[in-house]
Amino acid sequence: MADESIxxxxxxxxxxGFGAPYAELETRAKKGYEATVxxxxxxxxxxxxxxxxxxxxxxxxxxxNALEGQQEEWVFRxxxxxxxxxxxxxxxWHGILCTGHAKCENPRQQSLQFDMFRHKGLxxxxxxxxxxxxxPAMVFYLDNCMSHKGAINENWGRxxxxxxxxxxxxxxxxxxxxxxxxxxxxxxxxWTVVNAIPRYPYGRYxxxxxxxxxxxxxxxxxxxxxxxxxxxxDIINIVAKQPAAARFVARHLYNYFVADEPQVPAWQxxxxxxxxxxxxxxxxxxxxxxxxxxxxxxxxxxxxFKNARFARVKSxxxxxxxxxxxxxxxxxxxxxFNGLTLTIRYMGQDLMNPPTVEGWHTGKxxxxxxxxxxxxxxxxxxxGNVNLPGVRDIIARLxxxxxxxxxxxxxxxxxxxxxxYKLADETHSELVALAxxxxxxxxxxxxFPQRAAQMLQSIVATTEYLFA
Amino acid sequence: MAANTKAPILVVLxxxxxxxxxxxxxxxxxxxxxxxxxKVGIPEDQVLAIDNSIGLHPTMGPIKKLYDEGKVAIIQxxxxxxxxxxxxxxxxxxxxxxxxxxxxxxWLGRAIRDIDPQKENVLTGVNFGRGLPRALAAPGVPxxxxxxxETYGVLTGIEAEDQRTMALETFSRxxxxxxGKGPVLSYxxxxxxxxxxxxxxxxxxxxxxxxxxxxxxxxxxxxxRNIVQTHLANLGTRILYTTAPYNSFDTHAGQLVNHTxxxxxTSKAIEAFYDDLKEHNATDNVxxxxxTEFGRRVHDNGSGTDHGAGxxxxxxxxxxxxxxxxxxxxxxxxxxxxxxxxxNNDFRGTxxxxxxxxxxxxxxxxxGGTFEQLDFL
Numbered sequence: 001m002a003d004e005s006i007x008x009x010x011x012x013x014x015x016x017g018f019g020a021p022y023a024e025l026e027t028r029a030k031k032g033y034e035a036t037v038x039x040x041x042x043x044x045x046x047x048x049x050x051x052x053x054x055x056x057x058x059x060x061x062x063x064x065n066a067l068e069g070q071q072e073e074w075v076f077r078x079x080x081x082x083x084x085x086x087x088x089x090x091x092x093w094h095g096i097l098c099t100g101h102a103k104c105e106n107p108r109q110q111s112l113q114f115d116m117f118r119h120k121g122l123x124x125x126x127x128x129x130x131x132x133x134x135x136p137a138m139v140f141y142l143d144n145c146m147s148h149k150g151a152i153n154e155n156w157g158r159x160x161x162x163x164x165x166x167x168x169x170x171x172x173x174x175x176x177x178x179x180x181x182x183x184x185x186x187x188x189x190x191w192t193v194v195n196a197i198p199r200y201p202y203g204r205y206x207x208x209x210x211x212x213x214x215x216x217x218x219x220x221x222x223x224x225x226x227x228x229x230x231x232x233x234d235i236i237n238i239v240a241k242q243p244a245a246a247r248f249v250a251r252h253l254y255n256y257f258v259a260d261e262p263q264v265p266a267w268q269x270x271x272x273x274x275x276x277x278x279x280x281x282x283x284x285x286x287x288x289x290x291x292x293x294x295x296x297x298x299x300x301x302x303x304x305f306k307n308a309r310f311a312r313v314k315s316x317x318x319x320x321x322x323x324x325x326x327x328x329x330x331x332x333x334x335x336x337f338n339g340l341t342l343t344i345r346y347m348g349q350d351l352m353n354p355p356t357v358e359g360w361h362t363g364k365x366x367x368x369x370x371x372x373x374x375x376x377x378x379x380x381x382x383x384g385n386v387n388l389p390g391v392r393d394i395i396a397r398l399x400x401x402x403x404x405x406x407x408x409x410x411x412x413x414x415x416x417x418x419x420x421y422k423l424a425d426e427t428h429s430e431l432v433a434l435a436x437x438x439x440x441x442x443x444x445x446x447x448f449p450q451r452a453a454q455m456l457q458s459i460v461a462t463t464e465y466l467f468a
Numbered sequence: 469m470a471a472n473t474k475a476p477i478l479v480v481l482x483x484x485x486x487x488x489x490x491x492x493x494x495x496x497x498x499x500x501x502x503x504x505x506x507k508v509g510i511p512e513d514q515v516l517a518i519d520n521s522i523g524l525h526p527t528m529g530p531i532k533k534l535y536d537e538g539k540v541a542i543i544q545x546x547x548x549x550x551x552x553x554x555x556x557x558x559x560x561x562x563x564x565x566x567x568x569x570x571x572x573x574x575w576l577g578r579a580i581r582d583i584d585p586q587k588e589n590v591l592t593g594v595n596f597g598r599g600l601p602r603a604l605a606a607p608g609v610p611x612x613x614x615x616x617x618e619t620y621g622v623l624t625g626i627e628a629e630d631q632r633t634m635a636l637e638t639f640s641r642x643x644x645x646x647x648g649k650g651p652v653l654s655y656x657x658x659x660x661x662x663x664x665x666x667x668x669x670x671x672x673x674x675x676x677x678x679x680x681x682x683x684x685x686x687x688x689x690x691x692x693r694n695i696v697q698t699h700l701a702n703l704g705t706r707i708l709y710t711t712a713p714y715n716s717f718d719t720h721a722g723q724l725v726n727h728t729x730x731x732x733x734t735s736k737a738i739e740a741f742y743d744d745l746k747e748h749n750a751t752d753n754v755x756x757x758x759x760t761e762f763g764r765r766v767h768d769n770g771s772g773t774d775h776g777a778g779x780x781x782x783x784x785x786x787x788x789x790x791x792x793x794x795x796x797x798x799x800x801x802x803x804x805x806x807x808x809x810x811x812n813n814d815f816r817g818t819x820x821x822x823x824x825x826x827x828x829x830x831x832x833x834x835x836g837g838t839f840e841q842l843d844f845l
Contacts, residue, residue: 102556313652346598355556356570364652369663370600370613372656373622381625426645434638454631458638461623463646463656 005029007420009036011309014419014468015257016040016300017084019322021390022397022417037300041122041293043083049076057333064108065204067101071351072337074114075344078321079330089121089292090114091317092256094352095360097132097164099141101353106204109137110352125249125290126240129165133232136193136207142357145192147185149217157185159357160235166244169268175244176224183221188232190216240290243282249295250281257299259311260363277304310422310467313363316347318468319375323460326418327382328390346374367466376461383418383456386449394418395452399443407435414455423464431458475706476826479695479741479756480576481688482601482711483734485718486555487760488773489780490809491727493542493796496523500799508723508768522796527731530739531782538790541783541844543818545794547811551762551777555715558761563603565816565835575819576707577606578834579827589704590662591669596691596710604709610659612666617674617694621667622660640664673701681744688712689737696744699754706827717760723772734758738784755785755826755845759815765807766799777808781818783844787826793842814839821845 006022009029013020017040020028028036039045054076055062060069061076078087094114104110113135120128132138139145139156147153158181162168166175192215193207221230224238239245251272255261258277262270272278280302281295288294299305314322320343324330330337344351348371354360367375385391394417398405401413411431415421423431435441438451445451459465491508495501496515515523516532524532534540548567552558564571580593593611595604604611614620622639626632639660646657677697683689691710698705712734719726738756745751763779778797797809804810817839820831825845832838 100556102554342598348599353556355560358570361572364655367656367659368600368605368613369610369659369666370595370598372659373613373663373667374598376622376660377624380623384625424645424649427642430638430641434634437634454626454635457623457626458635458642461635461639462642463653463660466656 003029003416005033007309007416008033008306010419011306012036012040012300013084014318014322015305015312016296017088018078018318019325019419019468021326021328021393022419023393025419034301037297040085040300041297043086043122046082048083049081054333058337061333064111067107067352068338068341070107070111071341071344073111074351075317075321075340076330076333076337078317079324085122085296086118090117092252093117093121093128095256095354095362096252097128097138098354098357098359099135099137100355100357101350103141104137106137106206107352108204109140109206112206113137122293122296123291125245125285125292126236128292129160129236129240130233132164133160133188133191133236134209136209139191139193139209140207144188147189149189149215152182152185152189152217154181154185156188157181157183160184161239163264163357163359165239165248166242167248167264167267170244170247171271172269174268175242180223183223183230184235186217186219186221187223187230187235190214191232245290246282246285247278249285249290249292250278253281253292253295253299254278255362257296258305259308260313263361263363263365264358274304277302309420310464312468313366313466314468315360315362315366316344316349316371316375317351319347319379320344322468323379323382326390327385327388328393329382329388343374343378347371347378375466379460379465380457383460384453386453391453391456392449394456395449398452399448401443403442403444405441405443407432407441410435410441410452410455411459414452414459418456418459418465421459421464423459423462427462427464431455434458474753476828477699477705477754478576478707478822478827479699479754480603480707480709481692481734481738481756481758482559482603482709483717483758483760484555484559484712485715485760486558486762486764486775487717487730487779488719488723488727488776489760489763489778490766490773491723492525492528492731493544493780494523494525495521495796495799497521498799504767504799506768507770508773518792522792525727525731527728528735530735531784534738534742534784535790539784539786539788540790541788541793541842542791543781543783543793543813543842543844545778545797545809545812546759546781546815546818547762547778547809548814548816549811551805551808551811553762553775553777553808555718555761555775560602562759562761562815563601565819572602573606574601574603575834576603576709577609577611579823579829580604580611580707581606581609582829582834583706583827587662590666591698591703591705593707593709594666594670594698594705596694596708597687597713601709601711604707608655610662610666612663612670614670614694616690617670617697620670622664636664669703670698670701673697673703676701679744679747681740681747683740683744684733684736686733686737688734689740692737692741693744696741696748699745700748700750719764720769720772720774723768726772742784751786753787755783755787755822757818757822758782758784763809766804766809767807777805778811779809781815783818783822787845789844791844793844813842817841 009025061073142156143153144156190212195207284298514526517523561567584592590610595613600613643657643660646653683693695708759781764773764776794813816835819835821841823829823831
C-alpha cells in the first residue's frame with residue numbers, strides 16, 4: 001500500500017491545492033503526475049462551482065456586503081473547488097499584493113480583486129501588476145487616490161517597488177532609490193477612483209477606477225535609470241523587466257510552493273536557500289515573458305519541488321481547509337462556515353485582513369502558544385470524529401487490509417491515508433507504543449473505529465503534522 | 469508553585485472596536501457636546517456627574533461607586549501622535565508601542581520576559597480569549613491563551629478521560645525529542661510542551677475556586693471571572709489579559725442601544741471582579757487597566773459614531789490614587805483633529821507609570837523611550 005506515486009501526488013496536491021482525500025489521490029495518481037500538473041495549471045478545463053447552490057443557500061455570500069460572508073464564501077470555494085490551483089494562486093497573491101479589510105471596509109470591492117487574482121494570477125506578471133494598479137480596492141488601500149500632481153502620496157509607489165515587484169534589495173545591493181519611489185509616485189498621479197461614498201449612512205458601494213489626465217504629472221521622470229515622460233504603465237513595464245522582479249517572483253513562488261524562506265524583510269541580506277532552483281525560475285520568467293504559469297510548470301516538475309516534502313509550515317488556511325477536505329465535511333453550503341473562518345482567524349490568519357501591507361509572516365511565525373493549541377485541537381477534533389465521511393473512509397480502508405493489524409501497520413496505514421506523512425523515528429516508536437497499548441488490533445471489533453481515530457488524533461498532534 | 473502572593477499583578481481589559489469616550493466620560497455641561505451629539509447624546513439628567521463638567525455614562529454606576537471610593541483613575545485625552553483610524557493599526561500601536569513602524573513584539577510580552585527571563589513559569593502571563601493579542605507576543609515568551617478556563621487544554625476534544633491521558637502522554641513524549649532538532653522544531657516542541665504544562669496547572673484553578681459573587685454570562689464577565697480564578701490559585705501569574713471580543717465597541721450604528729448594553733456588561737463585570745477579589749481578601753495587589761484603541765468622531769453620524777482619535781482609559785485598584793488625569797480635550801471646532809479629539813498625553817506614559825510605579829520595572833526598553841508618567845500610582 002505504501003505507494004510512492006500516491007505520496008508524491010499527496011505532496012503536489014498539498015502545495016498546488018489544499019490537499020486531497022485518499023480516493024482523489026488514487027484517481028490522480030492513475031492519471032499521472034505530469035498530466036495532473038497540466039490540469040492544475042489550466043483551471044479553466046475544470047467546471048467552476050455551482051453559483052446557484054451558493055446563492056440559494058447563502059445569499060450573503062453572493063451579496064458580499066459583510067466580511068464574514070465573504071470569508072466564508074472563499075473558504076467554501078477552497079474546500080469544494082475543482083480548480084484548486086486557481087484558489088491557491090489567488091491566496092498566494094492576496095498574501096503578497098495585499099489589501100486589508102481594516103482599511104478598505106468594503107468586502108465586495110476586495111472580492112472583485114480576488115476574482116481578478118483567480119483569472120489573472122497564473123498569467124503574465126506585468127499584466128497582473130497593471131490590473132492591480134487599477135484595482136479600486138488597491139488604489140484606495142495604498143492611497144493612490146490621495147496622490148496628486150504637485151502633491152504626491154508615495155504609499156503606492158513605494159509598496160509597488162518594495163513589496164509587490166522588486167524588494168528592497170538582492171545579493172547585497174539595493175534595487176531602487178528613494179528618488180525612484182518619488183518618480184514612480186509622480187507617474188501614477190491621476191490614477192484614482194470615483195464613487196467614494198462614505199459607508200455611513202449609505203451602506204457600501206463599489207468604486208470605479210478612473211484616469212484623470214488633469215491630475216497627472218506629465219513631466220519627464222527618471223526611473224531606474226530610464227528617462228521619459230513616464231506614465232504608470234511605463235513604470236510597470238520598466239519594473240517587470242528588472243532582474244530583481246524575476247528574483248522577487250521566483251523567491252515568493254519558492255516560499256509558497258516549495259519550502260519556507262526567511263521573512264521578506266530579510267531577503268536583501270539573506271540569499272535564497274536553493275539558488276540553483278531560483279536561477280531556474282528566474283530564467284523561465286524571462287524566457288516566457290513573465291508568465292507565472294510557465295514558472296509553475298518548471299517548479300512542479302522539478303526535483304527540487306518533488307524532494308521538498310514537509311519543508312513548509314502549513315498556514316492556518318491550509319490547515320483548516322486541508323483538514324476539512326480530508327474528513328469530507330462542508331461539501332455543501334450548510335450552517336457552520338463561520339466557525340471555520342473564525343478558527344482560521346484564531347490560528348492567526350484573518351482572511352482578507354492581513355496585519356499589514358506586508359501580508360502574513362509565514363513559516364515558523366504561524367505558531368505561538370495560542371495558535372498551536374487552536375491548531376492541534378481543531379485538527380484532532382476533526383479526524384477524531386468517526387461520523388465524518390473522510391474518517392469513515394480511512395477506517396474502511398484499514399479494515400480492508402485484513403482481520404488484524406500490527407501496531408506498526410496501524411501507524412503506517414494512518415500516515416499513508418493522511419497523505420504520505422513521515423515521522424521522526426522517536427515519534428514513530430511512541431505512536432507504535434500507543435497502538436500496542438490496547439492489545440491486539442482486530443479490525444472487526446466494534447471499538448476499532450475509535451482506536452483508529454485515536455491514532456489519527458495523535459498523528460495530527462505531532463510537530464511533524466504542522467508541516468506540509 | 470512558589471509564588472509570592474503579594475507581588476503586584478496587572479490585569480488588562482481591552483475594549484476592542486474603539487470605545488466612544490465622549491459618551492463614556494461625558495463633558496455633559498459643555499454646549500459643544502450637545503451640538504455635536506444631536507442623535508447620539510446622553511441627556512444631562514442621566515449622566516453620573518463626577519464634577520460640574522464631567523460625568524460617566526448612566527450604566528457605569530459600579531465604576532462611579534469605585535471612583536467615589538478613590539479607587540479609579542480616569543485618564544482623559546490619552547492617545548499618540550498622528551493617530552491611525554484603522555482598528556488594526558491603532559490596536560497594533562497600543563500593543564507594540566511602535567507608532568512609526570510596524571512592530572511585532574508586544575509591550576507585555578517584553579514585560580513578561582523581564583519578569584521571568586529564565587521562563588521558569590509558563591503562566592507568568594495568561595490571556596483569556598481566542599488567539600494571542602500582539603500585546604502579549606514576544607519571541608520565545610510562553611503565554612497561555614485560554615478560551616475557557618473550565619475546558620482549556622490540549623486535545624480537549626477527546627472525551628474519555630483515560631484515552632485523553634494516554635494521548636497527552638504520547639503528545640509530550642513525541643514533543644520532547646524534538647527539542648534538540650534545530651531551531652524551528654525546538655521552538656515548536658517548546659511551545660507545545662509549555663502549552664501542555666500551562667494547561668495542566670491551570671486546570672486546578674477552576675476546580676479550587678469558590679465564591680458567592682455572581683458574574684454575567686457575557687464574554688467579558690466570564691473572562692474576568694477566569695482572571696480572578698487564576699489569580700486566586702497562586703500560580704505566580706503576574707499579567708492577565710482579556711478582550712471584549714469581536715470589535716464590539718465599534719458602534720457606527722445603533723450606538724445608544726449598543727453602547728448602553730456594552731457598558732452595562734462591562735461595568736458589572738468590573739464590579740464582580742472587584743467584589744470577588746474583595747471576598748477573597750485579594751484586592752490590594754491587583755491593578756486593572758482598561759483601554760481602547762481610539763475614541764470616536766466628535767460629531768455623530770445620525771445613528772452612531774465613526775472612528776476617531778484621542779480617547780480615555782481607566783486604572784482601577786486599591787493602590788490607585790483616584791481622580792481625573794490628563795485634560796479633557798477641547799471640543800472646539802478649531803482644536804479638533806479632522807473632527808476628532810486631540811490627545812494630550814501619550815499612552816506610553818500610562819504604560820510607563822504602570823510598569824515603573826506598580827510592577828517595579830524599568831519601562832524604557834519596554835515602551836521604547838521615556839514618557840511623562842502620571843501620578844495615579
